[in-house]
Amino acid sequence: MSNPFDVKAFLKNLTTAPGVYQMFDVAGKILYVGKAKNLKNRVSSYFHKAEGLTPKTQALVKRIANIEITVAPSEAEALVLEQNLIKAQRPPYNILMRDDKSYPYIFLSDTDEYPRIGVHRGAKKRKGKYYGPFPNASAVRESLSFLQKTFRVRQCEDSVFKNRTRPCLQYQIGRCTGPCVEAISKRNYREDVRHTQLFLEGRSELLHNELVQSMERASHNLAFEEAALHRDQITALRSVQAQNTVDAGQGSADIVACSTEAGQVCMHVLFVRDGRMLGSKSYFLHNKLDESHGELIAEFLPQLYLGGRKMDVPTEVVISHRIEETGVLAQVIGDVCGHKVIINHSVRTHRARWVAMAIEAATQNLRNRLGQQQHTLARFESLQQALNLPEVPSWIECFDISHSSGEATKASCVVFNREGAVKSRYRIFNIEGITAGDDYAAMEQALTRRYSRLQKEGADLPDLLLIDGGKGQLSKAREVMIELGITSMVLFGVAKGTTRKPGFETLIAQDNTEQVLSSDNPALHLIQQIRDEAHRFAITGHKAARDKKRSRSTLEDIPKVGPKRRRDMLKHFGGLQEITKASVADLAKVEGISRNLAEEIYAHLH
Known part of the structure; x- marks a missing residue:
């Protein structure tokens, strides 16, 4: 046409x-x-x-x-x-970032009498100082772990800190100085907080010199334990500096490097603040229009800085490849973040070294990813041969059921394509209205809901459907497909072998024929990976629902008893068991509970 x-x-x-x-x-x-x-x-x-x-x-x-x-x-x-x-x-031909989460920060409550440090995400509403952004939570945890061992500033929540009567385990293992029980003077604690701030601000040389002076002073005064503490702090600080190759530089900048291969793109971002590299992050994109490195960076930067993420933008962004019209882009980013931003391409000295590091990281990460994808594709090709499929499947789904003796039944659906797991397409189904423990009915409900919806939306269907179970589960899946009029999908059941050990699974085809693949077959490894992921996802959903249900108090189901009255009753009686034992007269003694309401509470509990 x-x-x-x-x-x-x-x-x-x-x-x-x-x-x-x-x-x-x-x-x-x-x-x-x-x-x-x-x-x-x-x-x-x-x-x-x-x-x-x-x-x-x-x-x-x-x-x-x-x-x-x-x-x-x-x-x-x-x-x-x-x-x-x-x-x-989300246009299909634009490059699209999949990460919409805010970046984590380290928060220091420096206005408190005994300040604490901890991880923070989201809006910066609390009074205090924020250090970051860090590329991910693991980078924050690494810094917090170092600070906890070295300067021992508390990381406990304020509610815990204010109610301590004796030091916690962190004090006993030497990772906190016990300000909750005043085991350290305010002056000394403030000094530890100041050292923490110097480290987070990247002023490592000043911090090092101060620690050396403190060690020498303590040694001169024969305070050898204090001198040893400062010596260990100096050693730890030097160890961190040795691992960080960008400390020689100064200032704050984001370094953005691009690498392309086989139609895929890796954008690698180094986060440098006050001359110290906080970490890095790789973003993997698809080069839908075979654009140049510069064009890709020009599309990536607005999504990174204007996409609604909670992050601090440095005054300088250094890029690996030249782009056109940096002035307009820098102006818009600066307007959004509230300060002037410069986008540089031609840099020298330490900034040039940062760019080289970022390019090398982008190249290596992209090659590793492509290698993993090629490995996955090879297993998909083996799967076609092993199951005698008409073509290499491009989309596989697997279902599993999880419950505890019929309680909080969940069904999971995981999705894999030739690049691996597609977690954005995972689904969890709440199974209701069936006999407790009826796995067949649970599977029927999950499959019906999943594929009737896909049909109504006019969406594509998977090439291969794996059912974690034996002939009974597979038979129920066939019935659902017949009822929905779906004939394009190939169905297989994955049953545990007689030993119920990995490597001995029995694969059951739609005509109930069975086959067992050798334990070193790549196709079996792929099936095991998909089956195990479906199992993990189902259990995760089930446990979350079960724990939520079990942690719910029976008091929450009583009409006219809100959070305040529940708190008052628990304070008065000391616990749910005592409330259950209480008479109507005893219940009526609680402030805010009338005789009539006490009778209703008693009737509900009994």
């Missing part, structure tokens, strides 16, 4: 103002979102210079059935609008 889009008529009336363009296919689905300083010139380039486009971009152009234009007052506002549309619509 010919493309109904009249390109000539569209371009003839197109404005030269800045703005955003959205490309749609014949079904009205979004394909691509872009921004331009001159809309007429930018959009025309897709059609007038087709021979200069990459094959993937040419494929995009052939699918265009409509283009919508939004004019913006300036290029900067067009950039912001573009990012909002990309985030809302």
